[in-house]
């Protein structure tokens with residue numbers, strides 16, 4: 199997977215518990231070791247990066263090792279921050295009489311489904327844009343599959359949403375100008391805020407949809423359900439115009455198991471390993487063996503990085 203060292207943004211996705219955090223962290227550690235200034239970002243609300251590096255990591259970029267920083271984005275915190283930011287923006291442009299009612303409406307919107315995701319996405323976009331200069335590589339450890347894919351369709355949805363608001367805003371401004379005897383519409387701060395957001399999403403989209411800069415790597419294990427789920431997820435990404443070139447096949451049993459129980463599992467595994475070659479003929483498969491121990495700490499991560507790089 200050495201080619202991925204030259205990317206700017208990597209997403210590690212896959213079904214629950216298959217080894218996304220392990221793979222993303224290992225890759226980040228390996229990249230940093232090879233001199234790439236790397237930021238590891240966890241977007242899974244049930245953060246594990248702190249556990250894997252055995253130190254607290256929060257919502258701020260935290261130094262982990264030479265060339266390596268990590269951050270855990272908490273959707274709940276982000277959503278609060280986001281809402282406060284929106285309120286701040288609005289406070290500057292509406293009368294205090296309306297402010298109370300508007301704030302009430304914002305509070306209602308802030309607990310609606312999708313609000314945390316939108317806020318999380320906003321932060322993700324900022325990290326990607328600001329990180330372009332600050333880092334060589336940004337590695338995302340994501341939450342289980344569905345979540346990631348929804349996240350990726352958000353720029354489209356939010357683009358449409360912002361477009362709708364922009365055109366409504368423009369009509370209102372034109373209408374006001376008309377009512378004021380055809381004067382030039384005044385500068386509209388809300389219109390400008392929306393336009394800035396639109397430009398920001400457009401820039402992030404450009405990076406996310408550029409295969410020379412961004413890649414999506416799926417992690418799965420040689421079992422039926424993770425394979426089926428990965429297949430679906432790849433098709434879904436394809437629909438958004440995002441190709442998947444590489445799959446990490448994690449927890450492959452050693453060949454020389456002797457215990458009857460493990461021999462049986464190994465037989466089953468062999469069938470799946472064969473099957474996946476056909477099922478994922480378009481992708482390159484990378485294998486990580488099942489280790490004797492669970493994986494945390496620098497030494498263990500470097501060992502896995504050795505398998506990936």
Ligand SMILES: Nc1ncnc2c1ncn2[C@@H]1O[C@H](COP(=O)(O)OP(=O)(O)OP(=O)(O)O)[C@@H](O)[C@H]1O
Nearest residue numbers: 214215216217218219220449487488489491492493
């Ligand atoms: N190759 C391996 N050999 C042994 N243990 C492994 C291997 N890969 C992962 N593990 C262990 O499996 C567990 C799950 O891995 P990990 O946390 O990376 O999965 P995940 O996909 O991030 O899970 P979640 O969906 O909950 O975020 C961890 O305890 C990890 O140490």
Ligand SMILES: [Mg+2]
Nearest residue numbers: 218219242246
């Ligand atoms: Mg994880």
